[in-house]
Amino acid sequence: MTLFPEMVLQGLNTSIIGRAVENNAIQIAAWNIRDYTNSKHKKVDDYPYGGGAGMLMQAQPVYDAFQAVKASIGNKKTRVIYLTPQGKLFHQDAARSLAQEEALVFLCGHYEGIDERVLEEIVTDEYSIGDYVLTGGELPAMVMIDAISRLVPGVLNNEDSASYESLHNNLLEYPQYSRPEVWEGKHVPEVLLSGHHANITKWRLEQSLKRTKEKRPDLYEKYLDQKQK
Ligand code: ADE
Numbered sequence: 001m002t003l004f005p006e007m008v009l010q011g012l013n014t015s016i017i018g019r020a021v022e023n024n025a026i027q028i029a030a031w032n033i034r035d036y037t038n039s040k041h042k043k044v045d046d047y048p049y050g051g052g053a054g055m056l057m058q059a060q061p062v063y064d065a066f067q068a069v070k071a072s073i074g075n076k077k078t079r080v081i082y083l084t085p086q087g088k089l090f091h092q093d094a095a096r097s098l099a100q101e102e103a104l105v106f107l108c109g110h111y112e113g114i115d116e117r118v119l120e121e122i123v124t125d126e127y128s129i130g131d132y133v134l135t136g137g138e139l140p141a142m143v144m145i146d147a148i149s150r151l152v153p154g155v156l157n158n159e160d161s162a163s164y165e166s167l168h169n170n171l172l173e174y175p176q177y178s179r180p181e182v183w184e185g186k187h188v189p190e191v192l193l194s195g196h197h198a199n200i201t202k203w204r205l206e207q208s209l210k211r212t213k214e215k216r217p218d219l220y221e222k223y224l225d226q227k228q229k
Contacts, residue, residue, distance in 0.1 A: 001065050002108040003044065003057075004138055005030030011142045016156070017149050025154035028145065029072070033057070036064040045111050054112035062107070062118045073103050079124045080105045081144070083137030084113075087126030090144055092167040094127070098144075099151035106144065108137030170223040172216060174207035 002008055008030045013021065020026050037044050038060055045055040066080070079101060088094075098104060107114075107123065129140040149155050177188040191203045212220045 001031045001033055001062070001069060001105065002136075002138055002141070003033055003110050004108075004136070005032045007138050008108075008142060011138075012145060017146055020149060020152070020155040023154065026149050026152055031065050031069050033061050033065045036068065037061040038064075048112065052112075056112055057109060057114040059115040059118035059121075062114060063121065066105070066107075066122050069105055076103060078103045078105055080107060080122050081125045081127055081141075082107045082109070082114075082119060082123040083129075083140040083144075084109065084126050085128045085131070085133055087128040089131075090127045090129050090140075090147070092147070095144070095147040095151055098148045104148070106137070106141040108141050110136045167219075170212070170219045170226060171208040172212045172219070174204040174211070 009028070012018065012028050017026075017028075021028055034042055034044050037058075043058075044061045045057050048054070048056050070076075070078070079098070081098075081104060083106065127140070127144065129143050134140060177192060181188050181193070189203070191199050194200070209220075209223075212223060
């Protein structure tokens with residue numbers, strides 16, 4: 001649910017997510033909140049009571065747009081995610097859990113936010129994609145949709161690739177190399193050319209551990225905690 005449906009659709013209709021939509025592995029629809037305003041001039045925002053800077057999105061068009069979205073998915077119960085810097089930080093764990101849901105609704109705010117009453121009425125989850133402030137919820141929604149969709153079976157070509165990469169078990173991905181064997185005097189690590197799969201697996205795990213410890217000590221701690229359990 002957005003005031004800028006074309007932004008979301010253009011962003012998500014390319015590359016891997018676009019292909020997944022074409023193959024029907026996932027479906028993405030954008031609902032224009034402005035289409036649901038009762039106002040003659042198609043207005044969706046107004047001044048905040050009590051004063052202060054900026055405009056607020058009004059409750060009515062957001063609520064009516066949500067009723068239309070809900071009807072379109074057979075009035076099933078669904079999680080409604082509001083994108084806001086006040087939400088909990090979005091992580092891979094949340095992506096994994098949200099990827100199990102049959103349907104998800106993302107509510108993208110603009111201006112200075114949305115009338116609190118409609119948020120209380122329809123929102124089930126609030127997420128932030130990081131501690132910085134964006135101009136609207138569209139980019140965060142696209143970030144979440146991308147991260148969640150790639151975990152849905154059939155979206156990635158090779159099912160394995162979703163589980164064997166960065167942040168699996170809280171480890172970063174090992175370094176990778178492609179042809180040529182020597183580039184600008186730099187050699188591909190010998191073990192990768194050996195054809196010895198057990199050694200390659202061992203080397204990759206070592207590299208993942210080393211990298212995570214160096215680049216993301218916070219994740220490394222999580223990895224150690226999780227291993228102990
Ligand atoms: N809206 C504005 N900034 C945001 C952020 N960092 N995360 C989620 N939604 C937002």
